[in-house]
Amino acid sequence: MKLLIVFFFFLMTNAKLLSQKAENFEIDFEPTFLSTQLHLNQYYKTNQDDSIQFTSFKFYISNLALVNENEVVWKLNPGFYLIDLEDSNSFKIKSVIPENMIYNQITFDLGIDSLTNVSGALGGALDPTQGMYWTWQSGYINLKLEGNCNQSLQSNNEFIFHLGGYQSPFNAIQKISLQTKKQSTYQIGIELNNWISEVDFHQAKSIMSPRKEAIEMAVKATKMFVLK
Amino acid sequence: MRYLLFCLGFWMLFSFFEKENNLFYVPRNWPKPVYNFKNNLLTEQKVLLGRNLFYDPLLSRDNTISCASCHSPFNAFAHVDHNLSHGIEDRIGTRNSPTLMNLAWHQSFMWDGAINHLDMQALAPISHPAEMDEKIENVILKLNRTKKYKSLYFNAFGDSIATGERTLKAISQFMLTLVSANSKYDLVKQHKAKFTLQEKNGYKLFQKHCASCHQEPLFTNLKFENNGLKVDSKLNDIGRMKITQNAKDSLKFKVPTLRNIEFSYPYMHDGRFKKLNQVMNHYTNEIQHSSTLAENLRKPIALTSNEKVDIIAFLLTLTDKEFLFNPKLGFPRAK
Numbered sequence: 412m413k414l415l416i417v418f419f420f421f422l423m424t425n426a427k428l429l430s431q432k433a434e435n436f437e438i439d440f441e442p443t444f445l446s447t448q449l450h451l452n453q454y455y456k457t458n459q460d461d462s463i464q465f466t467s468f469k470f471y472i473s474n475l476a477l478v479n480e481n482e483v484v485w486k487l488n489p490g491f492y493l494i495d496l497e498d499s500n501s502f503k504i505k506s507v508i509p510e511n512m513i514y515n516q517i518t519f520d521l522g523i524d525s526l527t528n529v530s531g532a533l534g535g536a537l538d539p540t541q542g543m544y545w546t547w548q549s550g551y552i553n554l555k556l557e558g559n560c561n562q563s564l565q566s567n568n569e570f571i572f573h574l575g576g577y578q579s580p581f582n583a584i585q586k587i588s589l590q591t592k593k594q595s596t597y598q599i600g601i602e603l604n605n606w607i608s609e610v611d612f613h614q615a616k617s618i619m620s621p622r623k624e625a626i627e628m629a630v631k632a633t634k635m636f637v638l639k
Numbered sequence: 640m641r642y643l644l645f646c647l648g649f650w651m652l653f654s655f656f657e658k659e660n661n662l663f664y665v666p667r668n669w670p671k672p673v674y675n676f677k678n679n680l681l682t683e684q685k686v687l688l689g690r691n692l693f694y695d696p697l698l699s700r701d702n703t704i705s706c707a708s709c710h711s712p713f714n715a716f717a718h719v720d721h722n723l724s725h726g727i728e729d730r731i732g733t734r735n736s737p738t739l740m741n742l743a744w745h746q747s748f749m750w751d752g753a754i755n756h757l758d759m760q761a762l763a764p765i766s767h768p769a770e771m772d773e774k775i776e777n778v779i780l781k782l783n784r785t786k787k788y789k790s791l792y793f794n795a796f797g798d799s800i801a802t803g804e805r806t807l808k809a810i811s812q813f814m815l816t817l818v819s820a821n822s823k824y825d826l827v828k829q830h831k832a833k834f835t836l837q838e839k840n841g842y843k844l845f846q847k848h849c850a851s852c853h854q855e856p857l858f859t860n861l862k863f864e865n866n867g868l869k870v871d872s873k874l875n876d877i878g879r880m881k882i883t884q885n886a887k888d889s890l891k892f893k894v895p896t897l898r899n900i901e902f903s904y905p906y907m908h909d910g911r912f913k914k915l916n917q918v919m920n921h922y923t924n925e926i927q928h929s930s931t932l933a934e935n936l937r938k939p940i941a942l943t944s945n946e947k948v949d950i951i952a953f954l955l956t957l958t959d960k961e962f963l964f965n966p967k968l969g970f971p972r973a974k
Binding site for chain 1: 675678679753754755756757758759762763765766767775776779802803804805807808811882884
């Protein structure tokens with residue numbers, strides 16, 4: 412009997428959700444370099460006429476939400492997506508949202524929040540076998556970009572940016588907000604040039620631990636997201 | 640009324656299960672563990688899987704080194720006779736491998752607290768070039784190819800697939816069962832044994848001079864402290880500061896537990912002392928003063944040689960033979 416009452420109570424409180432019709436929601440990420448499609452291990456010419464190649468590019472998107480007038484109206488689950496240039500299936504995020512939702516912003520985090528960072532072993536996109544977890548000091552790598560550029564003074568002209576860190580004062584997670592009109596599919600460009608055109612490869616040192624330089628670099632990286 | 644009976648029945652059933660599941664317990668009068676067991680419920684099968692992983696050299700690049708290589712049960716899961724940890728191809732690390740016990744009460748791991756969760760701890764030695772020098776991705780590939788593990792994972796998780804998450808959680812499960820709380824000291828606290836006069840005097844001196852950092856019942860306050868060791872100019876280890884990049888943490892290391900100290904030599908983060916009397920002499924005569932020195936070491940500690948012997952006598956009461964020689968925690972032999 413008690414169980415039945417609990418069940419009815421559950422139904423009542425969730426009636427609103429159950430009665431709502433759902434509609435599809437999809438994000439397609441489109442990685443580009445100077446507007447041409449981005450591929451790993453291919454040489455590109457920068458605007459400064461330098462030659463650049465990317466050998467690894469992956470990052471976490473989390474906490475995806477729809478926002479109306481600065482108020483979150485819907486959170487998308489599950490919360491963590493690993494976008495990996497090696498796997499084009501990872502460029503699509505599909506979900507369902509309630510019908511007739513009103514919103515004017517899509518927001519998400521570039522990286523993994525601090526609570527998740529201290530929650531122990533996790534699976535799926537967050538499994539440490541994804542190569543996005545630091546082993547010698549706990550914490551997720553929010554964003555990984557590796558490659559080489561003729562301007563780089565490091566051996567083999569390499570550059571390595573592993574950006575992460577969840578503890579103050581080296582918390583590297585970044586919030587991204589994109590103004591939008593409502594539609595069912597969004598194309599979000601990842602224009603890598605918007606980020607790396609701000610990097611002085613002649614000066615830049617590799618970043619592979621939580622520190623000030625990682626945060627500065629992560630701020631620059633936020634500029635690559637453009638709603639099409 | 641019927642509801643009450645139902646609840647009572649449920650509670651009885653539950654407490655029965657808890658007793659049956661004798662894998663982990665909180666000793667009487669101990670604080671609450673910090674490990675979140677809800678996210679990794681202990682089962683016999685998972686602990687067994689973790690125990691197999693712990694003793695398996697498959698975890699290292701050339702299949703020669705297991706966790707137990709540097710954490711052997713007879714040394715309270717530390718590394719006997721090696722001041723610095725000794726890994727693959729005879730490579731030598733920079734720190735003394737710590738004991739493993741009562742880990743459910745620890746918030747962070749390693750001498751500098753670099754690891755924030757027990758689940759993530761195993762990743763560090765697996766990938767360290769002077770330890771196992773392997774990649775977790777490759778460990779998982781090897782596990783998925785090994786017949787023995789198919790049934791171990793199946794029994795533990797309901798299918799035979801090894802993943803990073805499952806593997807790390809299983810290793811955690813085994814490490815969580817390493818509870819040491821059956822030393823003579825514990826029996827004295829439970830009024831089941833009595834200290835000798837010497838041990839009693841040693842306990843008093845311990846409480847006065849040592850207990851602020853080596854807090855009972857864990858015998859560590861789990862904090863990071865600078866205990867005034869002279870900096871080894873070759874290792875030049877700044878300790879906790881490496882992690883926080885804060886000068887206030889310079890030369891601070893995690894306070895180790897003193898449980899089973901009789902068997903966990905050598906001592907200190909770099910294993911510089913082989914004998915307990917060297918440790919005593921350090922605290923009375925060799926403290927190096929600096930801005931980060933632990934508060935309680937700022938005033939000199941004066942102890943007669945008899946008093947030092949008494950303290951050592953007390954420290955030996957922290958030996959828990961039941962823990963050290965528990966076959967359930969040892970190498971998993973096939974039945």
